[in-house]
Amino acid sequence: MxxxxxxxxxxxxxxxxxxxxxxxxxxxxxxxxxxxxxxxxxxxxxxxxxxxxxxxxxxxxxxxxxxxxxxxxxxxxxxxxxxxxREQTKENIIIGAAYTYAKYSLYDDLDSFIKCHPNVSIRVVNKQSNLLYHMLMEGKLDVAFIRSDYIDNVYHELIDYTAGYIVSKEPVKTEDLPRMERIAYQTNSKTEEKIADWWQGQFGTMIPEATEDVGYIEFAFRNIAHGNKYLLCFLPDNFVNEYNLSLQPMLKPDGSIVSRKTWFIYKKEKNRRAIVDELIGYIDERIKIKG
The missing domain is CATH 1.10.10.10 (Winged helix-like DNA-binding domain superfamily/Winged helix DNA-binding domain)
Structure with missing residues (x-):
């Protein structure tokens, strides 16, 4: 073959x-x-x-x-x-990035930096945010872009907020969710807690076990497009809805939208490599411009 x-x-x-x-x-x-x-x-x-x-x-x-x-x-x-x-002569930067951030934002954010540093090799590691945080603390990453508040003992800059959504094939009533099949996907524990807290506030009960766990969120979108199921998740503003799914905001009792934070984090250390300091300065400047 x-x-x-x-x-x-x-x-x-x-x-x-x-x-x-x-x-x-x-x-x-x-x-x-x-x-x-x-x-x-x-x-x-x-x-x-x-x-x-x-x-x-x-x-x-x-x-x-x-x-x-x-x-x-x-x-x-x-x-x-x-x-x-081939790249032994290049300087290397290892960046951790949550899956949706890497897919929808990371490469746009790094574009100018990469063009100005042709001899810098950037490796991106995609994992759950809690795992990226631990990898950073263990010295396996230079910097990371994570979802949710894993920010103890690290320098952290707020990137943005992502809203929570009820994702389904067709619009559904919130009160009908307990009678529908829920799909779960691989995410970090703080995000799971935020979703569970929203459910508790809506229905006064613990969130039921998912009937299906698909791993990557992309597989969840595909499965929802073919059945009467739903997903509770957080999506960026530039999310590409290629399956034309219904996206209904997860609302709190006061009418505000449930959201989670995206952070740029790096370790507190004195002897950081100059190229990593340069990247941190570049990202800080972009954050100021966006803000």
Whole structure:
């Protein structure tokens, strides 16, 4: 199998749409379909079954998907290793960023800095905010952009606020939520507490267990688009609603919107590298301009 075959299997499992992965890989749908047929002939098995709702992976296909994850991880490790060798002469900055911040804001915020520092290599680590905070304290990150208030014993600058939303396929009444299926996703404990507190204030009960935990929030959006389920989450103002979902603000009893803070944090230390100090100064200036 070709390297591109593993990427096709991996992407198809995540999107369940030949149309979408054809667009992602800049190929025609017929080319993707033909390549799947060739793979099935070579491996003497069915990888997917076509249905009106999309593709469904067979047992053999699920096995191949798991192997594709390993293959792509290995490929990434090789590329990272080669990049590290090429960039030994460069200065490195390791930045932690919460997933939604990295997706919607980080690269715009860093654009001018990167252009002014072509010999600086920036590595971005995406994890939950509580994990990023601990990585920073352990010296594994130079700076971090996090959601929620993990700011003890670090310098911190307020970036913005993100509003809480009830996300569903169609608009729903808040009082109907206890009778609907809730999807959970991977987020930090302070965000979970904020959502649970909102639920307690609305219904006077503990928030019920989610019927489904999808890991990444992107998978939650996809699942909501295909069923009568909902998600409680926080989204930035520049969120791209590609599934055309209903976004209803999570309101407090006084009518204000539930929100969480986004922070830029870095350790309190004297012997920081000059390039990291330069980045901190750059971000501080951007915060002043935005403010």
């Amino acid at each position: 070709k390297d591109s075959d593993w990427r096709i299997i991996n992407s198809l499992h995540e999107t369940q749409s030949i149309t979408k992965i054809a667009a992602m890989m800049f190929k025609s749908q017929s080319a993707i379909t033909k390549r799947l047929q060739i793979m099935e002939q070579e491996l003497d098995c069915r990888i997917v079954e076509r249905t009106p709702q999309g593709v469904v992976f067979t047992k053999e296909g699920e096995f191949l998907y798991k192997e594709s994850v390993k293959h792509l991880e290995f490929e990434n490790e090789v590329m990272e290793g080669l990049r590290a060798i």
